[in-house]
Amino acid sequence: xxxxxxxxxxxxxxxxxxxxxxxxxxxxxxxxxxxxxxxxxxxxxxxxxxxxxxxxxxxxxxxxxxxxxxxxxxxxxxxxxxxxxxxxxxxxxxxxxxxxxxxxxxxxxxxxxxxxxxxxxxxxxxxxxxxxxxxxxxxxxxxxxxxxxxxxxxxxxxxxxxxxxxxxxxxxxxxxxxxxxxxxxxxxxxxxxxx
Amino acid sequence: xxxxxxxxxxxxxxxxxxxxxxxxxxxxxxxxxxxxxxxxxxxxxxxxxxxxxxxxxxxxxxxxxxxxxxxxxxxxxxxxxxxxxxxxxxxxxxxxxxxxxxxxxxxxxxxxxxxxxxxxxxxxxxxxxxxxxxxxxxxxxxxxxxxxxxxxxxxxxxxxxxxxxxxxxxxxxxxxxxxxxxxxxxxxxxxxxxx
Amino acid sequence: xxxxxxxxxxxxxxxxxxxxxxxxxxxxxxxxxxxxxxxxxxxxxxxxxxxxxxxxxxxxxxxxxxxxxxxxxxxxxxxxxxxxxxxxxxxxxxxxxxxxxxxxxxxxxxxxxxxxxxxxxxxxxxxxxxxxxxxxxxxxxxxxxxxxxxxxxxxxxxxxxxxxxxxxxxxxxxxxxxxxxxxxxxxxxxxxxxx
Amino acid sequence: xxxxxxxxxxxxxxxxxxxxxxxxxxxxxxxxxxxxxxxxxxxxxxxxxxxxxxxxxxxxxxxxxxxxxxxxxxxxxxxxxxxxxxxxxxxxxxxxxxxxxxxxxxxxxxxxxxxxxxxxxxxxxxxxxxxxxxxxxxxxxxxxxxxxxxxxxxxxxxxxxxxxxxxxxxxxxxxxxxxxxxxxxxxxxxxxxxx
DNA sequence: TATGAATGAGCCTTCATTCAT
DNA sequence: TATGAATGAAGGCTCATTCAT
Numbered sequence: 028x029x030x031x032x033x034x035x036x037x038x039x040x041x042x043x044x045x046x047x048x049x050x051x052x053x054x055x056x057x058x059x060x061x062x063x064x065x066x067x068x069x070x071x072x073x074x075x076x077x078x079x080x081x082x083x084x085x086x087x088x089x090x091x092x093x094x095x096x097x098x099x100x101x102x103x104x105x106x107x108x109x110x111x112x113x114x115x116x117x118x119x120x121x122x123x124x125x126x127x128x129x130x131x132x133x134x135x136x137x138x139x140x141x142x143x144x145x146x147x148x149x150x151x152x153x154x155x156x157x158x159x160x161x162x163x164x165x166x167x168x169x170x171x172x173x174x175x176x177x178x179x180x181x182x183x184x185x186x187x188x189x190x191x192x193x194x195x196x197x198x199x200x201x202x203x204x205x206x207x208x209x210x211x212x213x214x215x216x217x218x219x220x221x222x
Numbered sequence: 223x224x225x226x227x228x229x230x231x232x233x234x235x236x237x238x239x240x241x242x243x244x245x246x247x248x249x250x251x252x253x254x255x256x257x258x259x260x261x262x263x264x265x266x267x268x269x270x271x272x273x274x275x276x277x278x279x280x281x282x283x284x285x286x287x288x289x290x291x292x293x294x295x296x297x298x299x300x301x302x303x304x305x306x307x308x309x310x311x312x313x314x315x316x317x318x319x320x321x322x323x324x325x326x327x328x329x330x331x332x333x334x335x336x337x338x339x340x341x342x343x344x345x346x347x348x349x350x351x352x353x354x355x356x357x358x359x360x361x362x363x364x365x366x367x368x369x370x371x372x373x374x375x376x377x378x379x380x381x382x383x384x385x386x387x388x389x390x391x392x393x394x395x396x397x398x399x400x401x402x403x404x405x406x407x408x409x410x411x412x413x414x415x416x417x
Numbered sequence: 418x419x420x421x422x423x424x425x426x427x428x429x430x431x432x433x434x435x436x437x438x439x440x441x442x443x444x445x446x447x448x449x450x451x452x453x454x455x456x457x458x459x460x461x462x463x464x465x466x467x468x469x470x471x472x473x474x475x476x477x478x479x480x481x482x483x484x485x486x487x488x489x490x491x492x493x494x495x496x497x498x499x500x501x502x503x504x505x506x507x508x509x510x511x512x513x514x515x516x517x518x519x520x521x522x523x524x525x526x527x528x529x530x531x532x533x534x535x536x537x538x539x540x541x542x543x544x545x546x547x548x549x550x551x552x553x554x555x556x557x558x559x560x561x562x563x564x565x566x567x568x569x570x571x572x573x574x575x576x577x578x579x580x581x582x583x584x585x586x587x588x589x590x591x592x593x594x595x596x597x598x599x600x601x602x603x604x605x606x607x608x609x610x611x612x
Numbered sequence: 613x614x615x616x617x618x619x620x621x622x623x624x625x626x627x628x629x630x631x632x633x634x635x636x637x638x639x640x641x642x643x644x645x646x647x648x649x650x651x652x653x654x655x656x657x658x659x660x661x662x663x664x665x666x667x668x669x670x671x672x673x674x675x676x677x678x679x680x681x682x683x684x685x686x687x688x689x690x691x692x693x694x695x696x697x698x699x700x701x702x703x704x705x706x707x708x709x710x711x712x713x714x715x716x717x718x719x720x721x722x723x724x725x726x727x728x729x730x731x732x733x734x735x736x737x738x739x740x741x742x743x744x745x746x747x748x749x750x751x752x753x754x755x756x757x758x759x760x761x762x763x764x765x766x767x768x769x770x771x772x773x774x775x776x777x778x779x780x781x782x783x784x785x786x787x788x789x790x791x792x793x794x795x796x797x798x799x800x801x802x803x804x805x806x807x
Numbered sequence: 808t809a810t811g812a813a814t815g816a817g818c819c820t821t822c823a824t825t826c827a828t
Numbered sequence: 829t830a831t832g833a834a835t836g837a838a839g840g841c842t843c844a845t846t847c848a849t
Contacts, residue, residue: 048243184379438633574769604795
C-alpha cells in the first residue's frame, strides 16, 4: 500500500478513536511506522490531511447512495432505499461518516469550497428523486432541493444521537432507528386527507 | 459578577469558538483577567469546567422547554410549541445548545451519568405529551418514549446542519427550518387514510 | 491535639511516604483538614517545618538511646545495647529515622547549626562509653569521639541499605542485621593477639 | 560531544546539586543550551534519564572495583584494596556515587530490576573474595554473600556520613576514614583467640 | 521519497506564599 | 487563631512544523 494511503487509513482510525485534538502527526507517523517528517511529503499540513480524509469520506458516502438506487422502483421506494442506505452507511462505518462532520464550523472557511461539490451532487440526486415523487403525486413537498436538505438533516439527526451515545440506555437502538425512519418518510408523503 | 460565573461565561464562548481541544485554561484565565491558577480555585480541572458548562446548558434548555408549554392547547399544539422552542433556543443561543453535544462520545465515560438526569426529565416530558396526543387520537406513534427521542433527534439534525454550516448557500435558512419543522411534525400525525 | 502537632504528624507521614519533593503544604493542609494558610501560623515556611520535623526525630532517637543504657553492664555490653537500640529504632520507626537524613547536604546550611546540639550530645555519650571501654581494656580504639562517629556511621550504613531497599532479595533481613552488628562490634574489640 | 552525553553530564551535576525533585528538564535544557524538547529526543522522560544516570554510575563503580584487584595478593589484601577503592571512588567522585542511592525507595518499583544486575555482579565478586579468605582461614565469616552486603553497607555508612555533611567539624575527615576502614576490616578478620 | 535532529509555543497542573478579612 | 482568594513561577510533557541531509 502506498504510504499516502497508509497515512490516511491510520489517521482515519485515530481521528475517530481519539478525536481531532488528539490525532497528532507524531502518533500517526508512529502508527504508520514512518518518521513524522514523512507525512509532510504527502500532506502539506494537518489541515490538508483532514481535508483529504473528508473528501474520501464524502466520496464514499456519495458512492454508496448512488449505487443503492439502480433505477428500480418509484420515487417513494427510492427515497426509502436512500434513507436506508444512509443510515446503514453511517452506522456501519461510523469512521467514514463522522469525519464528514468533524471539521468544526469555524474552521470550515479554511477548507476550499470546491471540495464539497461531491456532496452537492448527492443533494441534487436527492432533489431529483423528490421532484419525481412530487410530479407523481406521491410526495408532498414544497421545494425539492430544500427537502433534500431537510431529509438529510433529519437522517443526520438520528445518526448523530446514536453515534454521540446520547441514546437512552432504556431504548433499543434498532427500534429507535426503525421508528425514526418511518416518521421521517411519513413526513414527506402526500396525505390523502390533509389534517 | 462572581469569578466563577465570569470563568463559565468566558469558557463558554471559547469552547464554542475554538472547540474543547483549543479551549485552554490559560486563555480562559487571560480572557477573564485572572491568573491561570485562579481557575483551579473554582473548578477542579478542565473536565470539571466542561461538565459545569454542560450542566448549565442542559438546565437552560430544559427550562426553556418547560416554560414554553404552559398548559394551553392540545397535545399537537404543545408538540409544535416545543419544536418551535427547541429550534429557537438552539439557533438563538447556539453557544448554550452546542455545548450539550460537545463532549465527544469517547470521552463521555469521564462524565458522571447522574449529571444527565436533567436531560432525561425533558425526554419524559416530551413522552408524556406524545402519549397524551396518542390517547386523543391526534398522534400516531408506537412507543412514546422512543418517539420523544426520534423527535429530538430530528430537531437536532436540523439544528446541527445549520450550526455546522453545512447548509447550502443557495437555500434560505428560514425556509429550510419551516419546511423541516412541518415535515417532522407531519411524521407524528395520525393519517386519516393511511397510505 | 494541637494543630501544630497535627501538622507535624501529618507532615511526617507524608514526608516519608512521598519524599520531600512531593510533600506539599497544600496536601499537608488538606490532610490536616485546615487551610493551607493556617500552616503558616505555626511554621514560617516549608523549611522551618522540615526543621521542626528533624529536631523532633533527633530528640526521639537521642532519648531512645539514652534510655536504653541504664547504668547496667560494662562498656562492651553498653555498646552492644546501643547498637541494638539504634538499629531497632531505625527499623521500627523508619519515619522518625529517615527524616534525620532527609535534608540534602547542600540545603544543610539553611538550617541553624545550634539545632544539632542534641545529636552532638548523643555522640558524646557514645564517646564516653567507648572511652570507658578503652580504659578497661575491652575496646581497642584510638580516638573515642572519632570512634563514636565511625560506629554510628556503620550502623547508619546497615540501616540505610535496608531502608533504601537495596538489600538483595536473596538475603534474609534478620541474618543480615545480626551479622552486620557482630562485625561492627567486633571491629571495636581488643584482640588478644593482634593480627 | 554528543547531545546525549552532554545532557547526561549536565543532569548528573544538577541531580547531585539540587536533588531529583529540583532537577528540571527545563533547567537541564538551559544548561545544555538546547530546547527542553530536545531532551525528549534522547530520553523518554525524566525517569528514564535518571535511570540512565544510575546505570552509568553503577557501571563505573563496578569497573573501578574490578580493575583495582588485578589478581595480586591474598584475600585479605584484596579486601583492603576493594575497601580502599570503594571509599576513594565515592569520595573523589561523589556525583557518580551518590546517584546510585538517589532513587528513593518508594520510587524504586518504577525502575526495572534487571538494570541492577550489574550491581549484583559486584556483590558476587566481593562474596567470592570473602569465601576465598574464609577457606584460607584469614577471614571469619558465616555467609560470604551476606558478608559482602554487610561490608558494602558499612562502607556506604562511612561515605554517607561524609557526603551528607553530618561529620562533626571537630573531626578530621581523613582520620575518620582511616579509623573506620580499619575497624570494618578488623570485623572480618579471624581472631586468634576469640573473645 | 525519506529521515533525524531540533525547536518555540503551548498544554494542564501544582506549588509556596501573601493579603485582606 | 484561622481562612478564602489570589498569584507568579515553575514543572513535565506534547505538538506541528522546519531544516539539513
